[in-house]
Amino acid sequence: MTTVIKVGGARAVDPAGALADVASLVAAGEQVVVVHGGSTKVDETLERLGVEPEYVETPSGVVGRFTDETTMEVFEMAFGHLNTQLVAGLQSQGVDAVGLNGVDGKLLYGPRKSAVRVVEDGKRKIRRGDHSGTIKQVNGDLLRSLLADGYTPVAAPPMAGTDDDEIIPVNTDADRSAAAIAAELGASLVLLTDVEGVYADPDDPETLIESVESSDDWAALEDAAEGFMGRKIMAAEEALTGGAPEVVVADANADEPILSALDGDGTHIKAGAVTEEQ
Numbered sequence: 001m002t003t004v005i006k007v008g009g010a011r012a013v014d015p016a017g018a019l020a021d022v023a024s025l026v027a028a029g030e031q032v033v034v035v036h037g038g039s040t041k042v043d044e045t046l047e048r049l050g051v052e053p054e055y056v057e058t059p060s061g062v063v064g065r066f067t068d069e070t071t072m073e074v075f076e077m078a079f080g081h082l083n084t085q086l087v088a089g090l091q092s093q094g095v096d097a098v099g100l101n102g103v104d105g106k107l108l109y110g111p112r113k114s115a116v117r118v119v120e121d122g123k124r125k126i127r128r129g130d131h132s133g134t135i136k137q138v139n140g141d142l143l144r145s146l147l148a149d150g151y152t153p154v155a156a157p158p159m160a161g162t163d164d165d166e167i168i169p170v171n172t173d174a175d176r177s178a179a180a181i182a183a184e185l186g187a188s189l190v191l192l193t194d195v196e197g198v199y200a201d202p203d204d205p206e207t208l209i210e211s212v213e214s215s216d217d218w219a220a221l222e223d224a225a226e227g228f229m230g231r232k233i234m235a236a237e238e239a240l241t242g243g244a245p246e247v248v249v250a251d252a253n254a255d256e257p258i259l260s261a262l263d264g265d266g267t268h269i270k271a272g273a274v275t276e277e278q
Helices: 016-027 039-048 069-092 140-148 174-185 215-224 228-242 257-262
Strands: 002-007 031-036 055-057 063-065 097-102 108-120 123-133 152-163 166-170 188-193 246-251 267-270
Touching: 002 016, 002 174, 002 257, 016 031, 016 069, 016 257, 031 069, 031 140, 031 174, 039 069, 055 108, 063 228, 069 097, 069 123, 069 152, 069 166, 108 166, 123 152, 123 166, 140 152, 140 174, 152 174, 174 188, 174 228, 188 228, 188 257, 215 228, 215 267, 228 246, 228 267, 246 257
Parallel strands: 002 031, 002 188, 031 152, 097 152, 108 152, 188 246
Antiparallel strands: 055 063, 108 123, 152 166, 246 267
């Protein structure tokens, strides 16, 4: 069994529990791929440089980062630092971890998007100069080779973006990166974040949606997902329609966050709840 774990990049997320759980799974003979975000580190670095981080909303209501050239340089630096720290943390717990970004071996590969559609002040606009991309291919052979040899890949954006005849590093969403990897490997996906799962009322933790198994459940889940959670549900859909059997959205700060998520905590979304037609 292979499990893909996405460790969140929010300020409120402590990765220590997740790393301990990865070590437990690997020790039990499970194959694990870790994918990490880094939004907080990027924002903090930009702010130290006197640059205001910029987020935009798409016409579909999903919030994401606008990555200009300066932000892309900071992005590469921040994600490289985080990747090294996570690899070192896993190695300290006896896990033979290997750090990768999406450019390595063209692990994550697809076209650059230099212009994005956004909504500003209620109006639809096109913003140019973006350094982001859409994943079209995952080098699953690279991951499978590492896993077969006993290594635990720790992967992250940037991705290998095609720009005319060049390959350049470009930003891509870490949740969707994890989804693409889970789909390629046919693996279960655990998206760890700073809340317990998806809430029917985003402001009320008592309204946790525990299970999503039907198309009606899926419609309710989409209605409930707002802001950054909308991107996680988009990632869940991509993973499930691509071949992942299950996606779990769960609390990164819970005791044993991955083990408890696999044991039933969080929001569990089954492949049968969503089809490619949706």
